[in-house]
Amino acid sequence: MAEGKRIDTLPLISLITINYNQAVVTCDMLESTRQLTYPHFEIIVVDNGSTEDPTERIRQGNFPNVTVVVSPDNLGFSGGNNLGITYAKGDYYFFLNNDTIVTPDLLEKLLEPFLRDSTVGLVCPKIRYHDQPTIIQFAGYHPLNPYTGRTWSIGLMEPDKGQHDKSGPTYFAHGAAMMVSRAVLERAGSLDNSFFLYYEELDWSARIRRAGFQLYYQAEGLIYHRESMSVGKMNxxxxxxxxxxxxxxxxxxxxxxxxxxxxxxxxxxxxxxxxxxxxxxxxxxxxxxxxxxxxxxxxxxxxxxxxxxxxxxxxxx
Structure with a gap:
C-alpha cells in the first residue's frame, strides 16, 4: 500500500500499549514492531504505576518513534489507554496489548477495511496463542446472549486450518488488538474508565455500533498473544x-x-x-x-x- 507514496501522505497510526510491571514483556513486543512494513506509525507506551519506571530500559532498546508516558497510578486498561490517546497524533489508534507479538504486514491489513468502507469504525486482526502458534484465540465474536450476558470468540482453541479466513463484520472487538478511526472517538467516545479491567472493550463495541459504525474482523491480519500475562490465570x-x-x-x-x-x-x-x-x-x-x-x-x-x-x-x- 505504501509503494510510490510519500510517508507523510499516508495515514499516521498511533500504536498505544500499556506496561504494568512487565518491562521485559513490553520490550519483546516493541522488538517485534521493528519488522512492521508500514512506514508511518508512532508508539506510545503508558506505564500504569509500575513499581519500577521502565523508561530507561525502553530507551536502551533504541526503539524508533516511541514515547513513554509514566502514570503515578494504575489507571486500569481503560484509563491507561485513554491517557495514551492524549499523547497520540494519529489518524488511527491501534490499542495493542504489551503481551503480543506483531507480524510484518499487520498495520497495512488493519487499515484496508477503513479505506474501503467509511462505515467501518473498528478493526481487529486474527489472534493466535503465542505459546501455541497454530491455535486460534480470536476470529471474531459471536452475538451476545442477552439473557446470560455471555459471548465467546469464534474459533476459540481451534487449530487454524483456514476455516476462519473470511473477513467481515463482527459483534465485538477483542481488547488485545483493536484499531479505531479518529471518527469513532469523536462520535462514540472512548473506553469507559469505570470498568478498569475486563468488559470495557465489549461496552465500547456496543457504543460504537450504536453510533452507526461497523466492527470488522480482518482475517488477513495476525498477532500472537501471551494471554493473562498481567493479572495471571486466576486470582x-x-x-x-x-x-x-x-x-x-x-x-x-x-x-x-x-x-x-x-x-x-x-x-x-x-x-x-x-x-x-x-x-x-x-x-x-x-x-x-x-x-x-x-x-x-x-x-x-x-x-x-x-x-x-x-x-x-x-x-x-
Missing part, C-alpha cells in the same frame, strides 16, 4: 472485575425484559454457583471478591451520557 482481582463488570456491562447495554431475565439468571444461577464453588474449595478471598463486586453495583448507577473522548496531544503540548 481474587480477576474474580472481582469479571463478576462486577459482567453485571455492570449488562446494566449499561441491556434493558427491559431481557435485563430482567438476566437478573434472574445471574442472581439465581451464576452467583450461587460461584459462591458454592469457592465455598467447597474454601477460597475466602474469592468469596469476598464476589461480595464486593455485587455491592459495588448496588452503589453505582449507569450513566446515560456518552463517554467524552480524551483530547489528542492535550498533555503533550
Amino acid at each position: 481474587p482481582m480477576k474474580v472481582y472485575y469479571h463478576t462486577r463488570n459482567r453485571l455492570w456491562f449488562m446494566r449499561r447495554n441491556v434493558t427491559g425484559f431481557q435485563l430482567l431475565i438476566f437478573y434472574l439468571y445471574y442472581f439465581g444461577v451464576a452467583i450461587p454457583k460461584a459462591l458454592l464453588k469457592y465455598t467447597i474449595q474454601w477460597q475466602p478471598d474469592y468469596l469476598k471478591a464476589v461480595k464486593e463486586a455485587i455491592v459495588w453495583n448496588f452503589t453505582h448507577k449507569p450513566s446515560k451520557e456518552p463517554v467524552p473522548a480524551p483530547s489528542p496531544v492535550a498533555l503533550a503540548a
Whole structure:
C-alpha cells in the first residue's frame, strides 16, 4: 500500500500499549514492531504505576518513534489507554496489548477495511496463542446472549486450518488488538474508565455500533498473544472485575425484559454457583471478591451520557 507514496501522505497510526510491571514483556513486543512494513506509525507506551519506571530500559532498546508516558497510578486498561490517546497524533489508534507479538504486514491489513468502507469504525486482526502458534484465540465474536450476558470468540482453541479466513463484520472487538478511526472517538467516545479491567472493550463495541459504525474482523491480519500475562490465570482481582463488570456491562447495554431475565439468571444461577464453588474449595478471598463486586453495583448507577473522548496531544503540548 505504501509503494510510490510519500510517508507523510499516508495515514499516521498511533500504536498505544500499556506496561504494568512487565518491562521485559513490553520490550519483546516493541522488538517485534521493528519488522512492521508500514512506514508511518508512532508508539506510545503508558506505564500504569509500575513499581519500577521502565523508561530507561525502553530507551536502551533504541526503539524508533516511541514515547513513554509514566502514570503515578494504575489507571486500569481503560484509563491507561485513554491517557495514551492524549499523547497520540494519529489518524488511527491501534490499542495493542504489551503481551503480543506483531507480524510484518499487520498495520497495512488493519487499515484496508477503513479505506474501503467509511462505515467501518473498528478493526481487529486474527489472534493466535503465542505459546501455541497454530491455535486460534480470536476470529471474531459471536452475538451476545442477552439473557446470560455471555459471548465467546469464534474459533476459540481451534487449530487454524483456514476455516476462519473470511473477513467481515463482527459483534465485538477483542481488547488485545483493536484499531479505531479518529471518527469513532469523536462520535462514540472512548473506553469507559469505570470498568478498569475486563468488559470495557465489549461496552465500547456496543457504543460504537450504536453510533452507526461497523466492527470488522480482518482475517488477513495476525498477532500472537501471551494471554493473562498481567493479572495471571486466576486470582481474587480477576474474580472481582469479571463478576462486577459482567453485571455492570449488562446494566449499561441491556434493558427491559431481557435485563430482567438476566437478573434472574445471574442472581439465581451464576452467583450461587460461584459462591458454592469457592465455598467447597474454601477460597475466602474469592468469596469476598464476589461480595464486593455485587455491592459495588448496588452503589453505582449507569450513566446515560456518552463517554467524552480524551483530547489528542492535550498533555503533550
